[in-house]
Amino acid sequence: MIPTRRGIRVREVVSLNRIQRVMAKTMKTSVETAAFSQLSREIDMTSLVSLIKLRKDQNPLSLNTLLMAITARTLPQCPYLNSELVDQQIYVYEQINLGMAVATQAGLVVVVIPDANLLSLEQLSEAIQTKVQKARTGNLSISDIEGGTFTVSNLGMYGIDAGFPIPRPPECAILLIGAIRPRPVVFDGQITIRDVGTLSLTFDHRFIDGEKAATFLNYLSQNIQAPQTLLE
16 A cells, blocks of 8 residues: 555655654754854865865875864864853863764764864874764764764755755854855956855854854964965
8 A cells, every 4th residue: 555644645654763863853952942143255265175186196185174174273263163052151162073964875964073173184084084984884873973062064065055054952053165166256456267165154143143153254264275284
């Protein structure tokens, strides 16, 4: 017998797995408890793209790894973006446990890289690869997805320019990285082609105001445009 729902034929019924059930509950709580706002900014990423090409033949690094590293190392400059609100008190975290959205057959899942700002580029790359492999083979444990303090979602590889991601509670913010595209821009007083991408920051406006969010995006922009500091 073909099942129906609301009088509509159903092709299949898929039960949420354990990780999806946790995420569903978490995101429902997020929408019910926070007051979200968002700022977006276009950023010149030409230097970042050039760095990836420079390292292509020796110790290659992905764009995602570099952006994760830059984000992790920018957060100490704006500590309130690495915090949570608990009973009218802001808990600013010392640790930066960076969440990263990973695409799997079951959908997006966020894995957590503990102390991401303290890892070298090679260590961060290895940690990311390990977590991605576990996510895509269905071997994640609850500890792999809990304990995050800030999340990055890179949807640029899908051609997405911008969006409105929802932070995972108790995290107060999430950064969406859009596609990097060559665009004509004014650079050093001349019109030239540069690699430009959009960053969208969603944050809990109950205790993170627009100035703090804008300051974070400003520092992030500066660090993205000077990625060589990661190698120092």
